[in-house]
Amino acid sequence: MTLAPWRSPLARALHQNRSLVYTRYLQLATVRLDQRPANRTVVFRGFLEGTNTLKFVTDQRSEKVEQIAGLPWGEACWYFPKTREQFRLLGQLTVVGEHYSDPTLTQARELMWQDFSDNGRSQFYWPVPGQPKAEAITFNPPEIETEVSPGNFCLLLLDPERVDQLELRGTPQSRCLYQRDCNQNWSVQDVNP
Amino acid sequence: MTLAPWRSPLARALHQNRSLVYTRYLQLATVRLDQRPANRTVVFRGFLEGTNTLKFVTDQRSEKVEQIAGLPWGEACWYFPKTREQFRLLGQLTVVGEHYSDPTLTQARELMWQDFSDNGRSQFYWPVPGQPKAEAITFNPPEIETEVSPGNFCLLLLDPERVDQLELRGTPQSRCLYQRDCNQNWSVQDVNP
Numbered sequence: 001m002t003l004a005p006w007r008s009p010l011a012r013a014l015h016q017n018r019s020l021v022y023t024r025y026l027q028l029a030t031v032r033l034d035q036r037p038a039n040r041t042v043v044f045r046g047f048l049e050g051t052n053t054l055k056f057v058t059d060q061r062s063e064k065v066e067q068i069a070g071l072p073w074g075e076a077c078w079y080f081p082k083t084r085e086q087f088r089l090l091g092q093l094t095v096v097g098e099h100y101s102d103p104t105l106t107q108a109r110e111l112m113w114q115d116f117s118d119n120g121r122s123q124f125y126w127p128v129p130g131q132p133k134a135e136a137i138t139f140n141p142p143e144i145e146t147e148v149s150p151g152n153f154c155l156l157l158l159d160p161e162r163v164d165q166l167e168l169r170g171t172p173q174s175r176c177l178y179q180r181d182c183n184q185n186w187s188v189q190d191v192n193p
Numbered sequence: 194m195t196l197a198p199w200r201s202p203l204a205r206a207l208h209q210n211r212s213l214v215y216t217r218y219l220q221l222a223t224v225r226l227d228q229r230p231a232n233r234t235v236v237f238r239g240f241l242e243g244t245n246t247l248k249f250v251t252d253q254r255s256e257k258v259e260q261i262a263g264l265p266w267g268e269a270c271w272y273f274p275k276t277r278e279q280f281r282l283l284g285q286l287t288v289v290g291e292h293y294s295d296p297t298l299t300q301a302r303e304l305m306w307q308d309f310s311d312n313g314r315s316q317f318y319w320p321v322p323g324q325p326k327a328e329a330i331t332f333n334p335p336e337i338e339t340e341v342s343p344g345n346f347c348l349l350l351l352d353p354e355r356v357d358q359l360e361l362r363g364t365p366q367s368r369c370l371y372q373r374d375c376n377q378n379w380s381v382q383d384v385n386p
Contacts, residue, residue, distance in 0.1 A: 020274070022272070022274045025272060027220035027222075027232060027270045027272070028232075029220075029222035029230035029231065029232035029268070030230055031224055031228065031229070031230050035224065035228075035264065036224070036264070036266040036268070036283065037222035037223055037224050037230055037231075037266060037267060037268045038222065038230075038268050038281075038283075039220060039221075039222035039232060039268040039269065039270035039281060040270055040279070040281060041270060041272045041279050071228065071229070073229040073230060074230060075222070075229070075230045075231050075232040076232065077220045077232040077233055077234060079215070079218060079220070079234050081213070081215045086233070086234050088231075088232060088233060090229065090231075119364070122364075123365075123386075126365060126385060126386070127385045128385060129368075129384075129385050129386060130368075130370075130384050130385065131384060131385050132382060132383070132384060132385075133368075133382075133383040133384055133385055134385055139364070139365040171312070171315075171332070172316075172319060172332040175322075175323075175326075177323075189325060189326075190325070190326040191322075191323050191324060191325060191326055192319060192320045192321060192322050192323060192324050192325075192326055192327055193316075193319070193322060
């Protein structure tokens, strides 16, 4: 695969903002089943090997999974405070659960679980997200087997086809649009901020 | 009006994160005309006087204005890094241009322009956002009259009807859902994170 042209400026932003622990937090918009937008913070977990696809993690029981089943598109908005840069990444979303059809992706899901901290893992054994608060004891299930990934642990993938980069520094600001065509080739265009 | 029950925790988060200049930056999701989601960073400009409605500013020529005309709903996602809190605010969006029908709102728009910095004002005289980059000279229009607001300067309002507050600190995390019913009354419910 070819590294998309927005990968290099994004890698630079990640590097230049690395002192901020929350620099890997970004906001992912999806569309609800009633057609209204939804938006929440997610944590960037690197790129899927050999691709320009961003990795995240989600719980099968979260609302975004049913929203993505309804419409598999998302736009991530990533603001980097130190360098005052924004990347908007619009693309298709894929939820990879334990029974997903592509073995490369189920393996990537399993590797992600192996990399996960105990603290991160425990959340997948908590009661259903968004339901009325359950008793405290249910958040401390005894004797969980965390070596094998639980069925509700999902890898979430975003494959951008349009990236809008805005640099707030300078007057006027710099804005650049990267677009992938149907032949998988990327074009780059400077646009007005 | 009654202060909505999420106003107090939001005010506390703003106060506790005030040392970060970008604490007033949040991400606003809308739906594109092709039904896919859109997401971008906006700047919180305070509450509309005597209401629970959040104020922002936008350019009539920006894509979000046509998206809101198609579907006047948005979800703002606001992450506060210091206190590790997230507020998701889902509500109706209103774009108030110079010819808007409600004089209270057009006055609020005019007051917003008066409060705006020269630097902020100048952007509304720049060439059309998102179009191929225009010549540098067009970003420095001579002799602009900035006392009167230009026609493309818009006040953008978000009137939340559902607010989802998540505190990442603590195990398990705390999550609280505020919902407004058709009688304009707010309910509050602790939910599973």
